[in-house]
Amino acid sequence: EPEVTQTPSHQVTQMGQEVILRCVPISNHLYFYWYRQILGQKVEFLVSFYNNEISEKSEIFDDQFSVERPDGSNFTLKIRSTKLEDSAMYFCASSERGGAISYEQYFGPGTRLTVT
């Protein structure tokens, strides 16, 4: 069964460093998402992406964050200068359809980011 994959599973970085989290969405999916879950808190939406453009972003997704689909398979989240409060589990998701109707989103296993 097709699944969303994410690498690495765990990333440790120092405050101020740049990190890139990678995701390979399900191959026929066209809509891509990033969410994060700080330990003990709710899963929070960061950004959605379709047709090489951001569809929606949350207030968390400030200028330090960017997303890219560098080729036909990968979808990346970059944090330019990490802060301690960026420590969280980051989930990538994809869906076959999207837009006005929120169709089923399939999630990857997550990347645990630890900022020291």
Next chain:
Amino acid sequence: GEDVEQSLFLSVREGDSSVINCTYTDSSSTYLYWYKQEPGAGLQLLTYIFSNMDMKQDQRLTVLLNKKDKHLSLRIADTQTGDSAIYFCAVPSYNQGGKLIFGQGTELSVKP
């Protein structure tokens, strides 16, 4: 603002039914979702219901939706120890970007 609430813990005995409840404030009229998260794993899409339905049954899972009260529930029949996990309710935001709003998750503990 948009919000989704769930109780944090539920403990049941193996073989009993489990009912996990969720309330939401606002949602676009589309699908509403239940996700399951096992320890150390990602979010697994468990089931969903379309907003024009009151009930959906899928093997041991029954989803009930009360749109008037903005209440969603997940019933697991004949709960097994393998059902122990955190269950998240997720509802779509009114915005058109596909954003899902998650509850804080209900940790289901199944005792033998």
